[in-house]
Amino acid sequence: MTDWTSLNLIVPPHTRHFGFGGALPTGAYLDRLAEHVRSAEEIGVRGAFIYDFPIAMDPWLAAYDVLSCSRSLEPVVAVRPHVESPEATARRAVDTAYRFHRPAHVNVVAGATKPAREGAGAEVDKVAARARLAEFAAQLRAEVDRRADPDGPRTLVVTPSSSTPGVVPADAVLMMARPRAVLAEDIARVREEQGVRRVFLLIGLVVRDDEEAAWEAARELYKPDRRQRVAGTLFVSQVVSSEHLASYAFAESGEVHDERLWFGAPARGIDAPKLVGSVAAVRSWLRSCQDIGVTDVIVDLVPDGSEFARFAPCLSG
Numbered sequence: 001m002t003d004w005t006s007l008n009l010i011v012p013p014h015t016r017h018f019g020f021g022g023a024l025p026t027g028a029y030l031d032r033l034a035e036h037v038r039s040a041e042e043i044g045v046r047g048a049f050i051y052d053f054p055i056a057m058d059p060w061l062a063a064y065d066v067l068s069c070s071r072s073l074e075p076v077v078a079v080r081p082h083v084e085s086p087e088a089t090a091r092r093a094v095d096t097a098y099r100f101h102r103p104a105h106v107n108v109v110a111g112a113t114k115p116a117r118e119g120a121g122a123e124v125d126k127v128a129a130r131a132r133l134a135e136f137a138a139q140l141r142a143e144v145d146r147r148a149d150p151d152g153p154r155t156l157v158v159t160p161s162s163s164t165p166g167v168v169p170a171d172a173v174l175m176m177a178r179p180r181a182v183l184a185e186d187i188a189r190v191r192e193e194q195g196v197r198r199v200f201l202l203i204g205l206v207v208r209d210d211e212e213a214a215w216e217a218a219r220e221l222y223k224p225d226r227r228q229r230v231a232g233t234l235f236v237s238q239v240v241s242s243e244h245l246a247s248y249a250f251a252e253s254g255e256v257h258d259e260r261l262w263f264g265a266p267a268r269g270i271d272a273p274k275l276v277g278s279v280a281a282v283r284s285w286l287r288s289c290q291d292i293g294v295t296d297v298i299v300d301l302v303p304d305g306s307e308f309a310r311f312a313p314c315l316s317g
Contacts, residue, residue, distance in 0.1 A: 002315055004290075005198060008047035008076065008298040009040045009308075011066055014057045030065065037070045039305035043312035045073070049107065049298055052078040060092055067100045076105040076158060081136035090143035093155050097148070105156040106144075108137045108170065130166035133159065138169050158200065161190050172198035172296070177273045178250060179257040180285075184292040191293065199293055204265070204274035204300035207282050207311040218276045221303050222265040260285060272300040283314040 014029040015021045024032070037048075048066045050059045063075035075096070079089050089106060096104040110129045137157055144155050159170040173190050175183070187199055206221065208214040250273070251263035260281060262274045275282055286297065297315065302308065 002044050004297050004315065005295040006047050006297075007043070007045045007315055008049055008200070008296065009036065009045050010202075010298065010301040011048050011050045011062060011075075012036050012301060013051075014062070015055060030069070033065055034069045035305040036302070036308075037066060037073060039308040041070060041072060043308050043315065045299075045308070047076050047105070047296075047298070048073045049076045050078060052080060052083075052109070060096075063096065063104060067096070067102075067104075072102065074103050074105060076107050076156070078107045078109050080109055081132050086136055086139035086143050089140055090147055093144060094147040097152065097155065103153040103155050105158060106140060107158045107160075107174065108133060108140065108168070109160060126164045127166065130162060130164045130168070134166055134168045141169060161186065167194055170194065170196060172196055172200055174200040174202060174298070175294075177201055177203035177261060177275065179261060180288060180292065183289065183294075187293040198295045200296040200298050201289060201294045202272045202298040202300060204272050205282065205302075205307070205311040205314065206262075206274050206276045207279055207314055210278050211281065214277050218262060218265075218274060222271075222274070258285065274300070279311075279313045282311065286314060 012032055014023055016024055023029070040048075048063075048070070050062045050066070052059045056062075059077045059079070063077050066073055066075050077093075093104045093106055110133050137159060141157055144157075148155060154171075156171045157169075158172045158174055159168045161173050161175045162168075173194055173196050175186060175190075177183075178186070183201075190196065190199070206214055206218040208217050250257060255264040256262055257273075260275055260277045262276050265271050265274060275285055277285070286294075299308075299311070
């Protein structure tokens with residue numbers, strides 16, 4: 001049981017590594033996905049966030065894979081407005097819910113990097129992109145409501161937080177982890193500007209029996225890797241997302257914030273910061289985030305499914 005509104009995971013990609021590396025054999029991809037799904041469901045995870053970036057599998061196909069190998073997970077599918085129409089997205093979400101008897105949700109994103117955004121070769125106009133995001137989200141909400149069973153479960157429209165002006169009509173906002181004092185200010189700002197109640201916090205978790213073991217595990221699980229560093233550097237060079245840019249600024253100012261929020265993983269250009277520590281310490285840190293307005297938790301991609309059992313006590317009610 002949990003007293004979070006929902007617990008969520010990041011769906012592992014079909015590639016050997018997140019953001020780089022060749023595709024796995026199909027069977028190996030499906031086996032890894034099933035391991036993550038099974039382990040996540042055992043600790044009460046309900047949502048499955050599926051990213052969309054240039055080398056990713058089509059996110060709706062990935063959602064089908066998640067639904068096919070899970071009992072209860074609800075996919076949250078990333079959609080970029082310049083790639084999809086609101087009508088087509090609504091149709092997929094509603095028909096997927098009909099087919100699998102559980103809702104499919106939509107994460108409306110502009111794209112974290114220049115190649116992922118419209119007019120990739122041109123200078124990114126963030127205000128225009130934000131306006132397009134708002135228009136798309138409003139049209140999507142109307143189209144989903146028109147198509148969906150009014151007595152059925154509601155399809156959520158989620159969108160990442162942004163420092164760019166403009167209201168995006170959504171049911172919830174997603175924020176990457178950051179020091180709690182800054183997080184509190186940003187949640188208050190977003191709630192006032194966007195008028196949302198639900199705030200999803202994206203955060204990595206490395207939990208062991210004691211502090212020393214946790215930090216040893218963090219550095220072992222995320223040991224320096226040349227390919228990850230190259231991929232992270234390339235990602236950083238292309239980023240236009242204000243959420244990612246803010247995270248890089250924290251990483252540059254210090255590897256660890258709030259005693260245990262670690263920005264030092266080699267793939268920090270791609271990954272969310274990691275919360276590292278004992279069960280009691282990590283649970284306390286997360287509970288303090290509830291006090292400032294976080295309602296839902298998204299656990300960043302884990303190296304393997306066994307990690308879910310390790311941090312389960314930190315997320316239980």
